[in-house]
Amino acid sequence: MSRYSPSVAKLISELGKLPGVGHKSAQRLAFHILAMPEEEVKTLADALMTARTSTKLCAICQNFTDQDPCPICSDPKRDHSTICVVENPRDVATMERMRDYNGLYHVLHGVYSPLNNVGLDEIKIRELITRLQTSTETKEVIIATNQTAEGEATAMYLARLIKPAGIKVTRIASGLPMGSDLEYADDVTLSKAMQARHEF
Numbered sequence: 001m002s003r004y005s006p007s008v009a010k011l012i013s014e015l016g017k018l019p020g021v022g023h024k025s026a027q028r029l030a031f032h033i034l035a036m037p038e039e040e041v042k043t044l045a046d047a048l049m050t051a052r053t054s055t056k057l058c059a060i061c062q063n064f065t066d067q068d069p070c071p072i073c074s075d076p077k078r079d080h081s082t083i084c085v086v087e088n089p090r091d092v093a094t095m096e097r098m099r100d101y102n103g104l105y106h107v108l109h110g111v112y113s114p115l116n117n118v119g120l121d122e123i124k125i126r127e128l129i130t131r132l133q134t135s136t137e138t139k140e141v142i143i144a145t146n147q148t149a150e151g152e153a154t155a156m157y158l159a160r161l162i163k164p165a166g167i168k169v170t171r172i173a174s175g176l177p178m179g180s181d182l183e184y185a186d187d188v189t190l191s192k193a194m195q196a197r198h199e200f
């Protein structure tokens with residue numbers, strides 16, 4: 001029998017499904033929530049639901065957004081001839097923090113990773129190809145997937161797919177440590193990696 005009542009056990013189990021939350025942390029969070037005033041728990045629950053229901057994917061770049069197209073895609077001051085392809089919405093936030101880049105994005109929501117059962121159809125590659133076919137503005141696609149084996153394989157695959165269309169395809173330089181995630185790069189390193197990008 002569980003040491004906890006069914007509702008507490010359920011809360012611990014659900015919290016434990018979140019990334020980076022082990023069983024011990026899930027227990028700590030659960031008891032913290034149980035000790036919170038009911039009104040605060042309601043605010044937290046509402047914030048979760050509101051964020052989830054009002055957030056959709058931008059039909060153009062596939063980033064999370066409240067409005068479609070997202071503020072970046074609909075900004076006429078941005079350079080609409082350049083698309084930076086990233087793995088996830090966190091990477092867009094990282095690039096925007098750098099303030100060096102003024103083009104558009106495309107969020108793949110993952111990388112090709114057969115070992116982890118992520119096939120080419122599970123990431124937003126088809127959406128990128130359709131986007132490139134329907135918009136004639138694109139002159140360069142910068143591939144900024146993480147410098148891991150999966151990120152490299154995805155970059156190579158995309159380059160092979162896009163180059164025949166006569167669009168310049170570049171890869172951010174390997175100024176970032178091998179195997180590292182974009183989101184952990186400091187602004188200077190990331191900015192240098194962008195500037196020193198090479199053509200496929």
Ligand SMILES: [Zn+2]
Nearest residue numbers: 058061070073
């Ligand atoms: Zn967008």
